[in-house]
Amino acid sequence: MPTTTRHGVRPLGSADLEAFLALAERDPVVNVFAIYRARTTSLEPRWLGGEVWGRFANGELVAACHVGANLVPIQATADDARAFAERALTRSRSVSTIVGPHDAVRVFWDSVADSWGSPRECRWEQPHLVIDTPPLVEADHRVRRTTRQDLPELYPACVAMYTEEVGVSPEAGGGADLYRARVSQLTSRGWSFARFDEGRVVFKAEVACATEDAAQVQGVWVPPDRRGEGLATAGMAAVVDFVQHEIAPVVSLYVNEWNTPARRAYEAVGFRETMRFSTVMF
Structure with missing residues (x-):
C-alpha cells in the first residue's frame, strides 16, 4: 500500500x-x-x-x-x-x-x-555528470569571470540560453527584472564565466549553487553561429579550473540526453556520468 x-x-x-x-x-x-x-x-x-x-x-x-x-x-x-x-x-x-x-x-x-x-515538457533521462580531476583538455584562457560592466552583453546571452533550453523566455510574464537580478547576483558572487570576442559573448556558463564539497554548473551556452569550433570544450575546461581552484573540488551538471554535442564536449573535458536525472517542466 x-x-x-x-x-x-x-x-x-x-x-x-x-x-x-x-x-x-x-x-x-x-x-x-x-x-x-x-x-x-x-x-x-x-x-x-x-x-x-x-x-x-x-x-x-x-x-x-x-x-x-x-x-x-x-x-x-x-x-x-x-x-x-x-x-x-x-x-x-x-x-x-x-x-x-x-x-x-x-x-x-x-x-x-x-x-x-499536463506538463510543458518531460525530460526523463538526463545524464548527471561529475568531474573531480583536472580537465583533460587545455582551458580557454580567454574565459574569465564576468563583472557588472559585462551585463549589457551578458544578459541577452543569458536570455537566449534560457529561452533555447527551457522553451520559454525568462522575461515572459513580467519576469525580466527577477531574471536580470539573478544574472547580476551570480556575477557579483564570482559565479559567472564567459569569453568575449570583440565585445560579444561566445561562451558562457554559471555556477548555480555550491558548497565546500561541490558546485553545480548551469547555463552553458555558445551562440548558434559559433558552434562546432570547440568553444564549449575549452570553455568548460576553463570553468572547471576556476571552480576547482577557487570554489569546490567537484564540479557537476546535468545535460539533456539528446544533446549529443554538449555530451561530447563534457566527456572530452573529463566529466563522467554518475546517474540519471529527470525534469518535469510546467
Missing part, C-alpha cells in the same frame, strides 16, 4: 537543519542544491520561498523534499516519493519544475500526474 502523509511527513524548520544536512550530505554532489539552499535559508520558509518536507521513521529523518519554485526529492526511495506525492496532492500545484534523481521523480510524477495537469 502507498505510504500516506500520516506516516511521518511534515515540514522542516530551523530546528531540523542539522538532521537535514546530515541526510543530504550522504550524497553531497547530487544534493548540492538542497544543501546550498538549506545553509543559506536555515530552512526558514520566509527565506526558502516555500517549504522543505521531511519524512521520518522511528524519529529519524530518512528523506526530504524541497518544495519551492523547484520540487526536488532528496535521498528519497520510491516509497518516500509516494509519501511526498500524497502530501503534495493536498494542495494545488505551486512548483514550476520537478527535478532530481530519475527514480524518485518518476514515482512522484506518476503519483500526481492525474491531478497536476
Whole structure:
C-alpha cells in the first residue's frame, strides 16, 4: 500500500537543519542544491520561498523534499516519493519544475500526474555528470569571470540560453527584472564565466549553487553561429579550473540526453556520468 502523509511527513524548520544536512550530505554532489539552499535559508520558509518536507521513521529523518519554485526529492526511495506525492496532492500545484534523481521523480510524477495537469515538457533521462580531476583538455584562457560592466552583453546571452533550453523566455510574464537580478547576483558572487570576442559573448556558463564539497554548473551556452569550433570544450575546461581552484573540488551538471554535442564536449573535458536525472517542466 502507498505510504500516506500520516506516516511521518511534515515540514522542516530551523530546528531540523542539522538532521537535514546530515541526510543530504550522504550524497553531497547530487544534493548540492538542497544543501546550498538549506545553509543559506536555515530552512526558514520566509527565506526558502516555500517549504522543505521531511519524512521520518522511528524519529529519524530518512528523506526530504524541497518544495519551492523547484520540487526536488532528496535521498528519497520510491516509497518516500509516494509519501511526498500524497502530501503534495493536498494542495494545488505551486512548483514550476520537478527535478532530481530519475527514480524518485518518476514515482512522484506518476503519483500526481492525474491531478497536476499536463506538463510543458518531460525530460526523463538526463545524464548527471561529475568531474573531480583536472580537465583533460587545455582551458580557454580567454574565459574569465564576468563583472557588472559585462551585463549589457551578458544578459541577452543569458536570455537566449534560457529561452533555447527551457522553451520559454525568462522575461515572459513580467519576469525580466527577477531574471536580470539573478544574472547580476551570480556575477557579483564570482559565479559567472564567459569569453568575449570583440565585445560579444561566445561562451558562457554559471555556477548555480555550491558548497565546500561541490558546485553545480548551469547555463552553458555558445551562440548558434559559433558552434562546432570547440568553444564549449575549452570553455568548460576553463570553468572547471576556476571552480576547482577557487570554489569546490567537484564540479557537476546535468545535460539533456539528446544533446549529443554538449555530451561530447563534457566527456572530452573529463566529466563522467554518475546517474540519471529527470525534469518535469510546467
